[in-house]
Amino acid sequence: MIRYLCDYCGAYFDRPSKVHHRETVGEFTREYVDEVCPLCGCDSLSHACDCPKCGEPMYAGARLCDDCRKSLLGRLTEFADGLTAEEEQQIDDWMDGDTITNRKMWK
Numbered sequence: 571m572i573r574y575l576c577d578y579c580g581a582y583f584d585r586p587s588k589v590h591h592r593e594t595v596g597e598f599t600r601e602y603v604d605e606v607c608p609l610c611g612c613d614s615l616s617h618a619c620d621c622p623k624c625g626e627p628m629y630a631g632a633r634l635c636d637d638c639r640k641s642l643l644g645r646l647t648e649f650a651d652g653l654t655a656e657e658e659q660q661i662d663d664w665m666d667g668d669t670i671t672n673r674k675m676w677k
């Protein structure tokens with residue numbers, strides 16, 4: 571299901587309000603529908619979905635929401651800050667051309 575995040579007020583919803591417009595230019599009348607935020611009426615909406623980790627809204631295409639990314643980076647930094655220079659280099663060696671997903675193969 572496509573959900574939306576309002577770029578202006580941050581509201582998270584799946585049904586934008588529809589605003590009907592009628593525009594007359596000379597003898598032509600054009601009708602169109604704008605999709606807007608149901609809270610603030612802003613028409614700048616981004617596709618969004620639930621964060622797979624915490625369920626909070628995040629922009630579609632992201633892997634984790636901002637809070638989960640910050641929390642992960644915080645935990646990683648806390649761990650890495652306790653390493654000696656040699657341990658850091660060992661981890662660099664393991665991760666050179668590899669991914670953390672393969673860590674069970676590291677020795």
Ligand SMILES: [Zn+2]
Nearest residue numbers: 576579607610
């Ligand atoms: Zn809004």
Ligand SMILES: [Zn+2]
Nearest residue numbers: 621624635638
């Ligand atoms: Zn999250």
